[in-house]
Amino acid sequence: MDNNLTLTFVTADGDRTPVKTESGTSFLDSAREVDIDVVATCGARGKCRGCRVKVLKGSVAPPTIMDEVQLGPDEVHEGFRLACQTRIIADTEIMLAPPQTEGGHQILGGGDDASRRAGIEMGSGVEKNFVTAVIPMDEHVQSSDIEEILTATGASQSGPLSPDLLRKLPAVLRKKKGAVTVTTFNGNILDIEVGDTTEHKYGMAFDIGTTSICGSLLDLDTGEQLASVGEINPQSVYGGDLMSRLAFAQFDLGNLRKLRARAIQAVSGQIKEACEKADVAPEHIYKVVVVGNTAMHHIFLGIDPTYIGLAPYSPSIRDAVEMPARDLMLKTIPNATVCMLPIVAGFVGADAMGAILATRIFESEEIRALVDIGTNGEVIMGRKGKLMACSAPAGPALEGAQIKHGMRGAIGAIEKVYIDDDVICETIGNAPATGICGSGLIDAAANMLKSGVLQASGRLRNKDDESLPPALAARLSGSGGKAAFILVYAEDSGKDEDITLTQEDIRQLQLAKGAIYSGILMLQRIMEVSDEDLAELQLAGGFGNYINTASAVAIHLLTPLPLEKITYVGNAALMGAEMALISETERKRADGLAKEIEHVSLAARMDFQDIFIEAMGFPETKTDDPIAKTGT
Amino acid sequence: MATPELQIPEGWKDRAPDGWDWQPLWEAVERGHNEFTHDFVTNAIETDIGPKIILDDGLFPGFNLQGDRFSEQIILIPEMLITARAMKAGLALIRPLLAAMAEKPLGHFVIGTVLGDMHDIGQSIVTIMLENAGFVITNLGTDVHPDRFIEAAREQKADLIGFSALLSTTVYYQKVTIEELQKAGVRDKVKILIGGAPTTQEWADEIGADGWGKDAIEAVKLARTLVEEKREAWA
Numbered sequence: 001m002d003n004n005l006t007l008t009f010v011t012a013d014g015d016r017t018p019v020k021t022e023s024g025t026s027f028l029d030s031a032r033e034v035d036i037d038v039v040a041t042c043g044a045r046g047k048c049r050g051c052r053v054k055v056l057k058g059s060v061a062p063p064t065i066m067d068e069v070q071l072g073p074d075e076v077h078e079g080f081r082l083a084c085q086t087r088i089i090a091d092t093e094i095m096l097a098p099p100q101t102e103g104g105h106q107i108l109g110g111g112d113d114a115s116r117r118a119g120i121e122m123g124s125g126v127e128k129n130f131v132t133a134v135i136p137m138d139e140h141v142q143s144s145d146i147e148e149i150l151t152a153t154g155a156s157q158s159g160p161l162s163p164d165l166l167r168k169l170p171a172v173l174r175k176k177k178g179a180v181t182v183t184t185f186n187g188n189i190l191d192i193e194v195g196d197t198t199e200h201k202y203g204m205a206f207d208i209g210t211t212s213i214c215g216s217l218l219d220l221d222t223g224e225q226l227a228s229v230g231e232i233n234p235q236s237v238y239g240g241d242l243m244s245r246l247a248f249a250q251f252d253l254g255n256l257r258k259l260r261a262r263a264i265q266a267v268s269g270q271i272k273e274a275c276e277k278a279d280v281a282p283e284h285i286y287k288v289v290v291v292g293n294t295a296m297h298h299i300f301l302g303i304d305p306t307y308i309g310l311a312p313y314s315p316s317i318r319d320a321v322e323m324p325a326r327d328l329m330l331k332t333i334p335n336a337t338v339c340m341l342p343i344v345a346g347f348v349g350a351d352a353m354g355a356i357l358a359t360r361i362f363e364s365e366e367i368r369a370l371v372d373i374g375t376n377g378e379v380i381m382g383r384k385g386k387l388m389a390c391s392a393p394a395g396p397a398l399e400g401a402q403i404k405h406g407m408r409g410a411i412g413a414i415e416k417v418y419i420d421d422d423v424i425c426e427t428i429g430n431a432p433a434t435g436i437c438g439s440g441l442i443d444a445a446a447n448m449l450k451s452g453v454l455q456a457s458g459r460l461r462n463k464d465d466e467s468l469p470p471a472l473a474a475r476l477s478g479s480g481g482k483a484a485f486i487l488v489y490a491e492d493s494g495k496d497e498d499i500t501l502t503q504e505d506i507r508q509l510q511l512a513k514g515a516i517y518s519g520i521l522m523l524q525r526i527m528e529v530s531d532e533d534l535a536e537l538q539l540a541g542g543f544g545n546y547i548n549t550a551s552a553v554a555i556h557l558l559t560p561l562p563l564e565k566i567t568y569v570g571n572a573a574l575m576g577a578e579m580a581l582i583s584e585t586e587r588k589r590a591d592g593l594a595k596e597i598e599h600v601s602l603a604a605r606m607d608f609q610d611i612f613i614e615a616m617g618f619p620e621t622k623t624d625d626p627i628a629k630t631g632t
Numbered sequence: 633m634a635t636p637e638l639q640i641p642e643g644w645k646d647r648a649p650d651g652w653d654w655q656p657l658w659e660a661v662e663r664g665h666n667e668f669t670h671d672f673v674t675n676a677i678e679t680d681i682g683p684k685i686i687l688d689d690g691l692f693p694g695f696n697l698q699g700d701r702f703s704e705q706i707i708l709i710p711e712m713l714i715t716a717r718a719m720k721a722g723l724a725l726i727r728p729l730l731a732a733m734a735e736k737p738l739g740h741f742v743i744g745t746v747l748g749d750m751h752d753i754g755q756s757i758v759t760i761m762l763e764n765a766g767f768v769i770t771n772l773g774t775d776v777h778p779d780r781f782i783e784a785a786r787e788q789k790a791d792l793i794g795f796s797a798l799l800s801t802t803v804y805y806q807k808v809t810i811e812e813l814q815k816a817g818v819r820d821k822v823k824i825l826i827g828g829a830p831t832t833q834e835w836a837d838e839i840g841a842d843g844w845g846k847d848a849i850e851a852v853k854l855a856r857t858l859v860e861e862k863r864e865a866w867a
Binding site: 243244246247250251306309310311312457458459479480481482504507510511514601603604609610612613616617 | 802
């Protein structure tokens with residue numbers, strides 16, 4: 001054997017192991033020769049992403065079809081390969097287990113700097129002026145500190161000044177002989193500081209979701225993101241889903257106060273954290289834009305949300321709200337004005353408004369759909385001049401709740417499932433499986449349908465069914481409502497038990513995906529939009545990013561469109577808030593849009609039940625069934 | 633547990649024209665194909681088969697099979713709903729014919745979803761099952777104000793009232809509705825059943841309902857028992 005080539009393995013920590021190897025050997029085999037552990041879940045068949053590596057130096061053979069399928073064109077282009085598929089042709093350096101470019105499964109932030117600023121008119125409404133005001137000297141002139149400052153800046157104060165500002169004014173003005181920086185928001189004075197601080201002008205955008213709260217600190221002049229923060233909504237202890245949290249606050253103002261205090265604490269904490277990360281003084285945050293669903297919006301403002309939970313689910317206010325941060329008990333940012341984006345109607349809240357701004361669906365010439373998959377999903381459909389929205393209560397199943405082995409997208413969660421003669425599961429972090437997350441659930445159902453383990457009716461096939469490959473049949477247990485399918489056997493799992501998907505789990509998935517899909521179908525029906533008419537379907541929300549679109553289509557969670565028409569837009573709600581933060585034009589635009597968008601109440605529609613039934617089913621795979629053909 | 637099987641009505645061939653076969657209809661109802669059911673029942677009516685025969689020999693076998701599976705939890709709401717919808721399509725055609733035959737009903741049942749709640753999926757399954765069992769139903773729909781329950785109960789001289797709540801935010805109105813029935817002097821003239829996903833037996837006891845239906849099957853059983861129990865007479 002002629003070991004004439006050098007392959008160097010580099011770990012994420014920078015440790016290097018050079019190996020002499022023969023031309024044409026696969027990266028994986030080279031690694032195994034020297035006992036370097038490379039995860040190869042699928043048995044080196046190119047059917048999983050376990051052995052993904054990044055080529056750092058050296059020529060690399062063209063990608064195989066498996067590389068392309070597993071990694072996608074972008075990653076392949078950036079030099080990512082599957083170690084089992086790639087053969088060495090020259091001296092090469094590769095990185096083992098490179099970080100996932102999707103950023104793992106953390107809580108999702110808003111947009112990047114470029115897309116946030118694209119096509120919008122910058123101008124946050126916050127102005128900072130460095131002036132030298134005259135200090136009143138002459139006893140005979142009727143003047144005051146504030147009047148001199150107004151004269152120097154040319155500001156036209158229309159609202160009341162904060163008492164704190166007035167209290168510090170005499171000292172601030174005289175410290176440097178009248179040299180002060182005056183900060184205004186839409187003309188009204190927010191703060192007066194000693195000396196020149198015009199460089200420091202910041203703002204924050206927040207998305208207060210039922211499940212998580214995330215924020216983004218931006219430079220108001222450049223729109224550049226300086227810090228991003230996020231955490232699980234601490235209100236969750238009072239109920240995981242929206243309705244149970246509303247029920248908690250219903251007819252009980254004490255409980256409302258508890259919920260509100262937790263939201264305010266979380267936001268205050270995130271402001272502090274973001275300011276520390278970016279080395280920004282909280283006093284220099286002048287504008288905060290907040291989005292959130294209708295319930296979170298009301299609770300944040302301390303408005304009784306009781307009636308949002310009851311038909312006709314009408315909010316107390318739909319218009320944009322603007323108030324000093326101190327009125328909201330956000331004491332960390334004494335100089336800021338908090339702006340809430342408007343609510344469309346019912347459960348289609350300020351978060352949906354944010355997503356609408358971010359995706360520019362109101363400028364589109366073609367019909368597009370925007371789907372936010374969450375505990376309380378939202379669907380917005382239409383184009384320039386005609387937009388409709390509805391909310392689709394999916395419940396928390398898609399986030400792993402109410403699923404026997406369900407879990408959030410954390411280390412050890414099954415996120416991808418492959419089935420042919422047997423089952424291969426991929427977990428986050430390639431750790432032994434401890435449960436399944438939402439994206440894994442969708443993937444599992446799609447592949448179980450394809451392989452026949454799951455029937456179109458949603459029923460698991462009987463374990464005695466001879467049409468199934470033996471390895472799959474062996475994974476089935478129980479019957480009827482107690483049936484289950486083993487994804488990972490106990491000995492391979494990170495628990496002492498089999499990781500299964502039960503019949504009941506499948507039913508929960510059907511209800512959840514049926515809610516989302518019926519929202520899409522309903523708007524399609526009302527707007528008379530066929531599948532072909534839809535130019536694009538955009539997936540928003542933290543969860544949307546991790547869904548395998550092919551699987552989502554295969555189980556009819558989403559409209560069966562060609563996959564290239566389905567795109568991810570990330571946390572569009574937060575990105576919309578960011579846009580309204582750096583552009584008053586965009587913030588004002590939201591006011592108009594909120595009134596224009598037509599809201600559809602699903603439950604109030606006579607045809608909802610039929611649509612829901614249709615949406616709950618899985619697509620029929622058999623076409624040789626005479627009754628199925630004549631049926632619905 | 634025994635796997636439920638299709639119960640083929642004894643002697644159905646004697647009650648049908650020569651060469652007639654109900655098998656496709658049993659299957660269509662079981663699998664919830666409502667258009668097929670509609671067409672098949674239409675054809676049966678045109679062939680002069682009696683409505684009671686269509687109901688018992690044609691529609692019930694498939695429906696009962698699914699009903700049994702439903703109560704054994706072999707199937708769940710989605711499939712039960714699809715079957716119920718097909719059943720409804722068939723029933724809609726023969727109900728006017730049955731009404732003309734004027735059989736004495738088991739009782740009058742007023743049903744609806746409480747104020748503030750727009751959900752009616754579970755309720756519509758219960759409605760169909762109660763109808764099949766022989767109750768006369770007044771379905772008030774969704775978001776029903778307590779006054780409308782009271783009004784309908786008086787008009788129909790109802791034996792039972794049932795109301796569902798599907799949201800954790802609306803179960804409260806089950807309590808309110810019972811209180812209003814009490815105030816109106818209707819409470820003791822009827823038996824009250826409640827149901828809905830967030831409800832429990834404890835909740836039913838707490839608010840003073842007469843019964844709690846865990847599912848549609850349970851609700852029908854309860855209704856059959858409760859209708860026999862003593863109540864104040866309607867004036």
